[in-house]
Amino acid sequence: MELEDVFIVTENAAEFDNDDDILVVNLKELQRNQKNPDVAERISVRKEELVVVAEDLTAYIQSWNLK
Numbered sequence: 001m002e003l004e005d006v007f008i009v010t011e012n013a014a015e016f017d018n019d020d021d022i023l024v025v026n027l028k029e030l031q032r033n034q035k036n037p038d039v040a041e042r043i044s045v046r047k048e049e050l051v052v053v054a055e056d057l058t059a060y061i062q063s064w065n066l067k
Helices: 027-032 057-066
Strands: 007-009 021-026 044-045
Touching: 007 027, 021 027
Parallel strands: none
Antiparallel strands: 007 021, 021 044
8 A cells, every 4th residue: 555545435434433444445446447346455444544635536536637
């Protein structure tokens, strides 16, 4: 896992405490498995270690074009 990696939370984060583990999937893995996203590996990360960069994936991806 690299610092600049982007992960998508696959569970409702509001249902977890900060010291709980939550499942995420690497955005690169989702891109590699576009036809079958269910095979993209999910990894467990402590919720408090996550940094939210966007609540809306579409808006986040569209922001890449503005840089």
